[in-house]
Amino acid sequence: MYLYFMASVIDQRQEHIEDEFAKMGDWMEKYEYIISLGKELDALDPADKVDDNLIKGCQSRVWLNAKQGINGEVIFTADSDAIITKGLAALMIRVLSNAPASDIASAKLFFLDRIGLNTHLSPTRSNGLQSMVKQMKLYGLVFMAKG
Amino acid sequence: MTSSLFDVQAIRAQFPILSREVNGKPLAYFDSAASAHKPQSVIDTQSRYLAETHSNIHRGVHALAQEATEAYEASREKVRAHIGAESTREILFVGGTTDGINLVAQTWGRTNLGSGDCIVLTRMEHHSNIVPWQMLALEMGFDIHVVELNEDGTLDAEMFDAHLARKPKLVAFTHVSNALGTVNDAKYWTERSHAAGATVLVDGAQSVPHLQVDVKDLDVDFYMFSGHKTYGPTGIGVLYGKEALLDAMPPYRGGGEMIGSVSFENGTTYNELPYKFEAGTPHISGGITLGSAIDWMNAVGVAAITAHEHELTQHAHAQLGDIEGLRFYGTAPCKAGVVSFLVDGIHPYDLGTLLDQLGIAVRTGHHCTEPLMDKLGIPGTVRASFGAYNTLDEIDRLAEGVARASSMLR
Numbered sequence: 001m002y003l004y005f006m007a008s009v010i011d012q013r014q015e016h017i018e019d020e021f022a023k024m025g026d027w028m029e030k031y032e033y034i035i036s037l038g039k040e041l042d043a044l045d046p047a048d049k050v051d052d053n054l055i056k057g058c059q060s061r062v063w064l065n066a067k068q069g070i071n072g073e074v075i076f077t078a079d080s081d082a083i084i085t086k087g088l089a090a091l092m093i094r095v096l097s098n099a100p101a102s103d104i105a106s107a108k109l110f111f112l113d114r115i116g117l118n119t120h121l122s123p124t125r126s127n128g129l130q131s132m133v134k135q136m137k138l139y140g141l142v143f144m145a146k147g
Numbered sequence: 148m149t150s151s152l153f154d155v156q157a158i159r160a161q162f163p164i165l166s167r168e169v170n171g172k173p174l175a176y177f178d179s180a181a182s183a184h185k186p187q188s189v190i191d192t193q194s195r196y197l198a199e200t201h202s203n204i205h206r207g208v209h210a211l212a213q214e215a216t217e218a219y220e221a222s223r224e225k226v227r228a229h230i231g232a233e234s235t236r237e238i239l240f241v242g243g244t245t246d247g248i249n250l251v252a253q254t255w256g257r258t259n260l261g262s263g264d265c266i267v268l269t270r271m272e273h274h275s276n277i278v279p280w281q282m283l284a285l286e287m288g289f290d291i292h293v294v295e296l297n298e299d300g301t302l303d304a305e306m307f308d309a310h311l312a313r314k315p316k317l318v319a320f321t322h323v324s325n326a327l328g329t330v331n332d333a334k335y336w337t338e339r340s341h342a343a344g345a346t347v348l349v350d351g352a353q354s355v356p357h358l359q360v361d362v363k364d365l366d367v368d369f370y371m372f373s374g375h376k377t378y379g380p381t382g383i384g385v386l387y388g389k390e391a392l393l394d395a396m397p398p399y400r401g402g403g404e405m406i407g408s409v410s411f412e413n414g415t416t417y418n419e420l421p422y423k424f425e426a427g428t429p430h431i432s433g434g435i436t437l438g439s440a441i442d443w444m445n446a447v448g449v450a451a452i453t454a455h456e457h458e459l460t461q462h463a464h465a466q467l468g469d470i471e472g473l474r475f476y477g478t479a480p481c482k483a484g485v486v487s488f489l490v491d492g493i494h495p496y497d498l499g500t501l502l503d504q505l506g507i508a509v510r511t512g513h514h515c516t517e518p519l520m521d522k523l524g525i526p527g528t529v530r531a532s533f534g535a536y537n538t539l540d541e542i543d544r545l546a547e548g549v550a551r552a553s554s555m556l557r
């Protein structure tokens with residue numbers, strides 16, 4: 001008999017990112033990667049780039065939108081006027097988007113510590129990232145309640 | 148010219164923090180406008196005071212209280228001499244520039260400004276020279292008129308004069324802009340404001356660290372600066388006020404030290420200047436250490452610091468100016484210690500983050516001058532600000548860093 005501990009899709013994605021970061025050299029290289037994620041992030045629908053979707057607590061402006069896919073999964077889109085911030089948003093989207101609402105709401109984002117992002121970011125950026133995560137989890141809760 | 152006057156390596160050697168590494172790179176610190184670092188002599192004064200002298204002042208009969216009081220008052224005298232005030236009665240120790248402005252607003256402002264009156268501020272003021280007046284205006288019902296700026300970040304003189312024609316009760320402006328580096332002609336505008344009948348407050352937070360200031364020559368009525376930007380400690384600053392004005396002002400905060408005598412039956416009388424405005428146990432170690440920071444600046448020579456920083460500013464403009472898409476904010480002919488810029492299509496916050504990776508500390512954002520940034524239509528700038536300890540090589544590093552970061556971010 002084999003016993004499988006099914007890691008959630010969110011945890012699998014986090015581990016994947018961890019592996020990617022482990023291969024990189026100094027933080028300049030890691031930032032280069034984050035910047036490239038920012039550049040590649042799908043554009044936010046202009047209709048969603050509204051003040052209602054702004055996240056408070058960031059030095060740069062961040063818009064975050066969430067909607068539900070056909071199978072009930074939550075789909076996030078985001079944009080920012082700062083490219084590193086946008087890259088961080090892209091990283092969070094890679095981890096949390098396209099996942100069940102309940103998984104998002106209860107996700108433990110261990111990768112932020114493991115790739116050193118939590119300790120490395122400046123306090124203002126770190127606060128911004130925390131606000132982003134909080135907002136994404138809040139969406140998870142909201143969509144859970146909607147069922 | 149400065150190199151012969153000024154041995155910057157010898158200066159740097161006096162600042163322990165400058166030998167630190169940041170993100171594996173030697174620290175290049177370009178955020179002195181936010182707060183300057185401290186030379187060893189200042190650090191020693193503070194620890195020696197705490198280790199050998201500390202006691203409460205102005206009240207004890209014992210030797211330590213005597214020594215601490217003498218050191219604190221000696222420091223007040225150093226400040227007086229440094230900014231050219233007539234008497235130590237005009238030198239109030241306060242928490243900093245912000246605290247000094249609030250003191251003037253809540254005492255002089257509360258007794259002199261009312262409905263139907265107006266005051267004049269400028270577009271380049273730091274929030275600390277805006278918000279205290281807005282708060283008071285809400286209560287007292289006076290108007291605030293704002294002097295706008297020219298393209299290069301100098302004051303619009305015509306508009307300034309037009310506002311003076313409204314006979315403002317107060318004109319309050321910064322001597323040096325923390326966001327643009329503009330040095331305002333404080334003497335000229337003080338004279339014109341006086342001629343219009345106004346009382347004049349000048350914010351010296353960014354001038355005392357860089358320029359020789361003489362309050363008597365400027366003829367300003369109120370002037371304030373912060374210890375932590377002048378190579379001294381946080382939590383201490385100076386408010387200069389002309390004696391006649393200070394005398395006529397009601398006290399700010401009540402408590403010990405600021406009283407003559409206290410009585411439930413016969414009422415309370417207040418102490419003489421400057422103690423009338425220094426309620427409670429003051430920041431004794433801060434006051435004493437600030438004196439040592441002033442000693443340090445004088446030992447190096449304020450004129451030499453000014454000249455050295457001028458060379459740094461020129462060099463920064465020349466080096467950064469070559470970078471594609473870089474635009475300066477603040478190109479006044481007379482600038483002190485600040486270079487503010489943006490690179491086309493790049494958020495200042497991103498640039499600041501990558502510079503930090505390279506060990507280069509700059510400030511990004513609105514620099515507590517939101518009305519100015521809004522008017523310029525930008526979210527903020529990247530600001531490199533200089534102190535006596537910065538070098539031309541560091542500025543080359545800054546320019547290389549900005550070029551490298553910009554190509555990554557584009």
Ligand SMILES: Cc1ncc(COP(=O)(O)O)c(C=O)c1O
Binds near residue numbers: 245246273276353
């Ligand atoms: C021009 C100006 N005024 C006032 C202040 C406020 O000084 P503090 O925070 O020390 O009270 C600053 C500090 O950045 C400043 O640059």
